[in-house]
Amino acid sequence: MSGDAVRNPGCHSWNLTPKEAAALQSVLAKKVVTEGKPGIKLVAGVDVHPAKETGMMQAAICVLSYPALELVEQKTALAEASFPYVPGLLSFREGPAVLAAFKRLKRQPDIILFDGHGIAHPRRFGLASHMGLLLDIPAIGCAKSRLYGSCGEPGLHKGNWSYLLDGRGDIIGGCLRTRDNVKPLYVSVGYKVNLDFALNAVLACCVKHRQPEPLRLAHRAAKGKTVLNDR
DNA sequence: GCGACAG
DNA sequence: ATCTTGTCGC
Numbered sequence: 001m002s003g004d005a006v007r008n009p010g011c012h013s014w015n016l017t018p019k020e021a022a023a024l025q026s027v028l029a030k031k032v033v034t035e036g037k038p039g040i041k042l043v044a045g046v047d048v049h050p051a052k053e054t055g056m057m058q059a060a061i062c063v064l065s066y067p068a069l070e071l072v073e074q075k076t077a078l079a080e081a082s083f084p085y086v087p088g089l090l091s092f093r094e095g096p097a098v099l100a101a102f103k104r105l106k107r108q109p110d111i112i113l114f115d116g117h118g119i120a121h122p123r124r125f126g127l128a129s130h131m132g133l134l135l136d137i138p139a140i141g142c143a144k145s146r147l148y149g150s151c152g153e154p155g156l157h158k159g160n161w162s163y164l165l166d167g168r169g170d171i172i173g174g175c176l177r178t179r180d181n182v183k184p185l186y187v188s189v190g191y192k193v194n195l196d197f198a199l200n201a202v203l204a205c206c207v208k209h210r211q212p213e214p215l216r217l218a219h220r221a222a223k224g225k226t227v228l229n230d231r
Numbered sequence: 232g233c234g235a236c237a238g
Numbered sequence: 239a240t241c242t243t244g245t246c247g248c
Binding site (some may be wrong): 122 | 234
């Protein structure tokens with residue numbers, strides 16, 4: 001792996017091979033802070049959508065007040081899809097667009113929800129951990145399906161959850177029911193936040209749907225639907 | 232060697 | 239993620 005990538009992890013024009021990217025994750029994972037209970041006035045949701053034939057990735061960030069959950073700012077940005085989708089290396093594909101969108105943001109959120117995992121990852125460095133570290137903002141991984149680890153089926157009611165454990169039995173996240181009788185979400189520490197705090201924050205953002213409100217809005221915005229003017 | 236595999 | 243109609247449920 002090139003030393004440049006380690007010294008300048010914010011540079012996403014890494015022309016890394018998947019193997020080099022994985023090695024970089026193992027190095028950067030040591031910098032991830034896995035505790036914190038940030039005061040939340042603003043919560044953001046981030047999602048990325050692959051544009052049809054353009055080979056571009058469109059990222060959207062929606063910043064909401066907390067706990068009222070009213071949209072206060074939205075920004076989008078395009079970046080080239082310069083890395084393929086490889087399970088475990090999602091941040092190398094979506095990261096550039098995410099960082100570009102953040103540069104346009106005026107209000108800095110106190111915590112960010114990502115559509116993917118945090119430390120519930122083979123090298124403990126999923127999208128939420130990677131972005132949280134680079135931005136130095138508390139982050140939570142909020143994935144729709146499992147990538148790594150195992151857990152029991154949580155109870156069927158909203159708020160029920162079970163631990164997600166790695167091969168050694170260490171806690172790497174929680175499988176959280178965010179609505180009665182719907183598939184659970186996989187919540188994990190991304191950066192500078194405790195698991196229990198993350199679980200409660202995600203739950204507080206789930207008003208009426210399976211997905212927390214910031215991610216729902218970001219999902220729509222990334223697909224092009226305007227939920228609020230970008231400027 | 233055979234599965235599993237965020238979006 | 240994407241390909242895709244009707245259908246079940248609040």
